Amino acid sequence: MVAKINENYHLLKSSYIFAEINQRVEKYQNENPDADIIRMGIGDVTRPLPQAVIEEFHKAVDEMADSDTFRGYGPEQGYSFLIEDIIENDYLPRGIELSPDEVFISDGAKCDTGNIQEIFDLNNVVAVTDPVYPVYVETNVMAGRTGPMGSDGKYEKLVYLPCTAENDFVPELPQEDVDIIYLCFPNNPTGTTLTKEQLSKWVEYARENKAIILFDAAYEAYITEDNIPHSIYEIEGAREVAVEFRSFSKNAGFTGTRCAYTVVPQEVKAYDKDGNAHSLNPLWNRRQTTKFNGVSYPIQKAASAVYTPKGQKEIRESVNYYMKNAAIIRESLLDLGLKVYGGVNSPYIWIKTPDGMDSWKFFDLLLEKANVVGTPGVGFGPSGEGYLRLTAFNTLENTKQAMERISKLSI
Numbered sequence: 001m002v003a004k005i006n007e008n009y010h011l012l013k014s015s016y017i018f019a020e021i022n023q024r025v026e027k028y029q030n031e032n033p034d035a036d037i038i039r040m041g042i043g044d045v046t047r048p049l050p051q052a053v054i055e056e057f058h059k060a061v062d063e064m065a066d067s068d069t070f071r072g073y074g075p076e077q078g079y080s081f082l083i084e085d086i087i088e089n090d091y092l093p094r095g096i097e098l099s100p101d102e103v104f105i106s107d108g109a110k111c112d113t114g115n116i117q118e119i120f121d122l123n124n125v126v127a128v129t130d131p132v133y134p135v136y137v138e139t140n141v142m143a144g145r146t147g148p149m150g151s152d153g154k155y156e157k158l159v160y161l162p163c164t165a166e167n168d169f170v171p172e173l174p175q176e177d178v179d180i181i182y183l184c185f186p187n188n189p190t191g192t193t194l195t196k197e198q199l200s201k202w203v204e205y206a207r208e209n210k211a212i213i214l215f216d217a218a219y220e221a222y223i224t225e226d227n228i229p230h231s232i233y234e235i236e237g238a239r240e241v242a243v244e245f246r247s248f249s250k251n252a253g254f255t256g257t258r259c260a261y262t263v264v265p266q267e268v269k270a271y272d273k274d275g276n277a278h279s280l281n282p283l284w285n286r287r288q289t290t291k292f293n294g295v296s297y298p299i300q301k302a303a304s305a306v307y308t309p310k311g312q313k314e315i316r317e318s319v320n321y322y323m324k325n326a327a328i329i330r331e332s333l334l335d336l337g338l339k340v341y342g343g344v345n346s347p348y349i350w351i352k353t354p355d356g357m358d359s360w361k362f363f364d365l366l367l368e369k370a371n372v373v374g375t376p377g378v379g380f381g382p383s384g385e386g387y388l389r390l391t392a393f394n395t396l397e398n399t400k401q402a403m404e405r406i407s408k409l410s411i
Contacts, residue, residue, distance in 0.1 A: 008144045011155070017134055017379030018042050024363075025373055037367075038402045040329075040390045041375040043188070043348070047321060049253045050314035052305045057257075060301035071297045076289045078105025078261065082300045085307040086261060090246070096233045102265050102281060104288060105295050105303075107258040109218045109247040113182070114139040115291075116214060116243065116262070119283040120270065124179040127159035129171045131189055131380030131387070133216070136182040153382035162383045163190060165352065169341065170198055173205050181206065183232075184216035186223060189380045189389040190350040191342015193228045199235055206241035212270060212280070213242040218260075221251035221319050223345045239265040243280065250347065250393075252306045252315045259295055259303045322347045325399040326392035332403035336411065347392040350377070354411045362388050370405035 021041050029035060049057070063069035077083075083103045091098050106112050114135045117126075122145050128136050137155065140146055147156025154160055159178050161171035169192035174181075183202060185194045194202075206213050215232040223230055232238045244263040248254035264284045269277040305311045330343035339352035351374075353362040359376035366372045366388075377387030392399065 006142070006144075008142050011141050011146065011148050012138055013149065016138070017375065020379070021363075021373065021375060025367065028367055035371050037371045037373060038394060038398045038405075039373045040394055040399075040402060041373040043250070043391050043393060044255050045250065045253045045318075045322075045393050046395050047253055047318050049257070049302070050306070050311055050318065052308050052311035052314055053252060053302045056305035057298055057302035060298035064298060074294045074297055074300075076292055076294045077101070077285065078103070078294065079297065079300050082304045083261075085304050086246075089307045091231065091233070094231060094234055096231060098233075098263060098265070101285075102263055104262045104264065104284065105300060106260050106262060106288075106292070107295050108249070109216060109245040109260045109262075110135055112245050112260065112262045113214065113216055115287070116284070117143055117145070117180075119280060119287055120180060120212075125157070125159060125177060127161055127174050127178040127181045128381075129163050129183065129187070130154075130160040130382060131163065131377060131384030132182065133184055133188050134380065136184075136214075137381070153378070153385075160381065160383070163187070163192070164383050165339070165341070168192075170194065173201065177209065178211060180212050180214065182214045182216070184218070186219040186228075186346035187342075187348075188216075188219065188346075189348055189375065189377065189384065190387075191344075191346035191348035191389075192350070193223070193225070193345045195227050196229050196235065197227075199229055199232065203232070203235045203238045203241060207237050210271065211241065212268065213238075214245070215242050216245045218245065218247040219250060219346050219348075220246070221315070222323060222347055224323070225345055228345055233263075233265075240267045240269075243268060243284075248303050248306060251319060252303070252311075253318065254299075254303070257299055257302065259299050321396065322392045325394065325396060328396075328399055328403060329390055329392060332407060336407060338411070343392070349390045349392065351388045351390065353377075353386050353388060356386070359385055359388055365409070365411070366406065369409055370402070372402045372405060 083100045087098050126140050146158045149155050163169040163171050169190050220230040232242045247260040264281045266281050268280045326343040329349045330340055333340045341350040343349040359378040363376045375389040377384030
């Protein structure tokens with residue numbers, strides 16, 4: 001006998017898109033050590049944690065230094081104080097009622113959107129919008145729910161729902177039966193959104209077809225327009241068919257401190273081979289209690305400070321800061337005659353490459369001629385070819401500098 005690998009990993013592309021970008025940028029930097037590179041590719045924030053968060057973080061760390069207030073293992077599902085804050089601040093004001101056992105604190109929406117597929121049978125048919133956040137696709141490939149990637153850039157057995165300028169980045173309902181649907185709105189990478197009416201069609205589809213929607217709402221804090229739902233549970237019937245993922249990373253700067261949460265209503269059900277319905281809530285709870293030890297107490301206390309009046313004021317200031325950057329990027333590129341999407345309800349700006357240039361060629365042009373790093377659209381799926389994503393998460397000064405550099409290019 002010999003130890004055998006999970007051969008599904010061989011089906012993956014050679015590297016994760018952001019790892020490949022880093023390799024290319026590092027190579028260019030080594031060859032051009034004096035280049036002042038402005039990174040606007042990965043969606044990492046640059047502003048520090050809000051002061052309210054830092055103050056509560058310090059207090060919690062001090063508690064850990066005192067034997068009377070020290071805490072060891074916490075509940076895998078999260079501490080009740082943070083769960084109650086989430087329900088009272090993120091959901092009740094929108095008319096959404098949740099019970100504490102429906103909210104699960106975690107260390108990131110990326111982790112949760114990747115891990116949730118474990119509780120589903122491998123024979124489920126999965127649909128993803130295209131372009132798409134790579135984690136949704138690649139974790140299903142790793143699990144063995146797809147076939148190999150074809151010459152068209154699509155994995156076999158995976159249903160792709162194109163989102164392009166031709167359909168206003170609104171995915172059409174599947175023409176074939178699907179069981180699990182990944183939706184992310186405001187969308188990463190395109191920065192576009194769905195109205196309540198448009199999202200309602202997906203909830204109706206899921207209810208009629210006994211499908212599950214995995215709804216990534218990590219960027220809801222950036223919504224500025226009316227009639228754009230902040231939560232899928234604003235849609236009637238969504239509690240029966242949807243799991244929602246939220247994060248403190250992009251609204252409160254927790255990309256390095258790691259805290260997020262997932263909502264799994266008791267009503268959301270999937271079926272066994274005999275057709276019996278089972279709530280996903282206890283299945284996710286079982287998965288988490290087995291494989292996850294919970295987010296640390298100081299981090300959860302820090303996250304709870306987000307919901308204080310001071311915390312709310314400070315995270316709104318950060319969101320507004322990044323959205324000012326987004327407006328600068330959007331307007332600067334439009335002035336150059338480029339076709340630009342997103343940047344209104346999202347910190348992402350989705351650019352149509354000029355003159356039919358492919359995504360990586362445009363990436364290289366910006367890197368080599370402007371020393372600006374973006375993310376090639378093709379890295380998000382075949383429908384991303386011919387596009388490039390920029391993020392608004394850099395500093396205001398760097399954002400202005402990057403746009404000034406790009407404006408001097410002949411594009």
